[in-house]
Amino acid sequence: MEDFEQAKDKIMLGTERRSLVLTENERRLTAYHEAGHVVLGLKIPGLDPVHKVTIIPRGRALGITASLPEEDRHSYTKEWMEGQLAMLFGGRVAEEVTFGPKDITTGAGNDIERATAMARRMVTTFGMSDVVGLVSVGDSEQEVFLGREIGQRRVISEHTARLVDEEVKRLLDTAHERAHEVLNEHGDLLESVARRS
Structure with missing residues (x-):
């Protein structure tokens, strides 16, 4: 059974790079970074449960926190996506x-x-911005020549492009602030998780 778990981890998380030796300081930084993701994953309601966290380097990452859904999901709510944004910022905020x-x-x-x-897909594809509204602002209308893109026609105004950028930044700033609030409230849990690494 352990072989199956290792095979699953290799596929999901990447190959372990045990030959990459981290300094004690890098291990500590990575432990707090991953602990930040874990705490956000535990404390934001509705997110997928944290399945595994490691500070053994895999692929290009020094550490990984992996969440798995409890059941198959084919669509995501705005609330779930906003929570996921905050969880993604958990590592950086833990460092801060x-x-x-x-x-x-x-x-x-x-x-x-x-x-x-x-955040960009929330605004430009999924219509999850009250400011931009229910408009698809994707890049699907591209001119093609011999199977290659040779240019992209402008399908939105400068004003709309600016609104999109502002909304993306607002979503990211809100998620960053939410991550700060959660980690400030649960600093003891952050310490506990990081020290177990």
């Missing part, structure tokens, strides 16, 4: 809260990228 703003790391790069993509 624990080490201060001058000692944040590049470890949140992928989290920020994923959060930005999710």
